[in-house]
Amino acid sequence: MLRLFILSLIMLFAGVLPACGDTDQSQSGPVVQPKKETTWVRTQKVRATRDEHFTNEKKPLAEVSVNASLLKKLTAGKSGSKQVTDMASCLARLNPLDLRRTAVQKSGGMWGAFERNAEAKPYSFNGMQLDSNMNKLVFGLRHLCQTSEGVPLNEVANEVATLLEANGREKAEKTLIARGEHPADAEKLINYVETARKDSARKVDFKTISGSFDRAESLIDLYEELSKRSLDEKSVNAFVSDGVTLLKVLNDFIQTDKIMVMALNEDVLIPYHNIDQDGG
Numbered sequence: 030m031l032r033l034f035i036l037s038l039i040m041l042f043a044g045v046l047p048a049c050g051d052t053d054q055s056q057s058g059p060v061v062q063p064k065k066e067t068t069w070v071r072t073q074k075v076r077a078t079r080d081e082h083f084t085n086e087k088k089p090l091a092e093v094s095v096n097a098s099l100l101k102k103l104t105a106g107k108s109g110s111k112q113v114t115d116m117a118s119c120l121a122r123l124n125p126l127d128l129r130r131t132a133v134q135k136s137g138g139m140w141g142a143f144e145r146n147a148e149a150k151p152y153s154f155n156g157m158q159l160d161s162n163m164n165k166l167v168f169g170l171r172h173l174c175q176t177s178e179g180v181p182l183n184e185v186a187n188e189v190a191t192l193l194e195a196n197g198r199e200k201a202e203k204t205l206i207a208r209g210e211h212p213a214d215a216e217k218l219i220n221y222v223e224t225a226r227k228d229s230a231r232k233v234d235f236k237t238i239s240g241s242f243d244r245a246e247s248l249i250d251l252y253e254e255l256s257k258r259s260l261d262e263k264s265v266n267a268f269v270s271d272g273v274t275l276l277k278v279l280n281d282f283i284q285t286d287k288i289m290v291m292a293l294n295e296d297v298l299i300p301y302h303n304i305d306q307d308g309g
Contacts, residue, residue: 090151096267096274103251103278106244113239119174122242126249127167133256134160139272146260152269155276162279163252166245169283169292173238180228180295189222221298228295233288241289244282251275 113119133139138160143153182190192201198219205215252275260268283289 093152093269093273095277096270099251099271099274100278103247103275104244104281105247106240107246107250108243110239110243110246113174113235113242115235116174116177119177119235119238120171123167123170123174126246127171129249129253130163130167133163133253136256139163139252139256142256142258143269143272146265146268148262148265149260149269152272155269155272159252159272159276159279162276162283163249165283165293166248166279166289168296169289170238170241170245172292172296173233173241173288176292176295177233177235177238179230179232180225182222182225182229185218186222186225189218190226193219193222217298224298233291237288241286244286248275248279248282 111118111122113122137144139156140153140160141156143149143156189201189205192204195201196204202212202215202219205218206212210218251271255268255272255275258264258268283293
């Protein structure tokens with residue numbers, strides 16, 4: 030039995046060892062590389078050169094001529110309109126104009142009017158300025174209606190004025206900062222109050238304000254009409270020219286008319302936020 034067992038072991042090892050040797054031999058042989066994949070090569074340029082970039086830049090827009098006859102008409106303003114005599118009649122004249130302005134802008138404004146036509150679209154920045162400056166015009170007129178007899182201090186300004194009277198400028202400024210105001214904003218609030226005290230005594234005659242309305246109404250009339258104007262190849266150039274002309278007259282009005290400039294400057298300075306930010 031022992032002999033048979035030993036013989037069996039010898040035969041077993043004799044069969045296994047060659048197999049192991051074959052495995053080692055196969056692993057030490059040459060490694061077969063997989064077939065190389067085809068690489069996709071881009072045939073077009075990924076990025077243009079600097080010279081190509083400037084060569085392909087959009088051509089500058091053609092200069093738009095101002096409509097001379099329209100310019101003269103808009104500058105003259107309307108005549109025969111109802112005069113304003115007090116705040117109530119002033120606001121009564123303003124509110125319909127404001128509603129028309131709002132309606133135009135809810136429909137896309139003059140920016141949208143330029144954008145709707147492919148040939149007018151490159152000039153749509155004029156439409157954006159028209160919308161913005163028309164807002165300023167209406168805000169300025171409203172401010173004039175409400176402050177013809179002087180600029181009253183609002184609630185915020187009154188609080189700052191009380192602080193100034195009780196503590197002086199330096200301590201009032203520190204108090205505002207302690208309440209959460211940024212130092213620059215605290216300084217602006219105090220400067221506003223000191224300026225507003227002077228403005229509280231200034232007056233603007235309603236007859237003068239009526240003259241501003243006469244000019245404003247003609248501008249809003251064209252603003253509304255242009256926003257609704259149908260455009261085609263024949264009419265687009267006139268549309269762009271009229272829009273640029275309107276913008277020129279509007280800019281001149283809000284930048285050079287004395288009472289309009291005053292009104293816009295005063296309106297921008299009025300503080301509307303709550304100065305007691307910590308609730309104390």
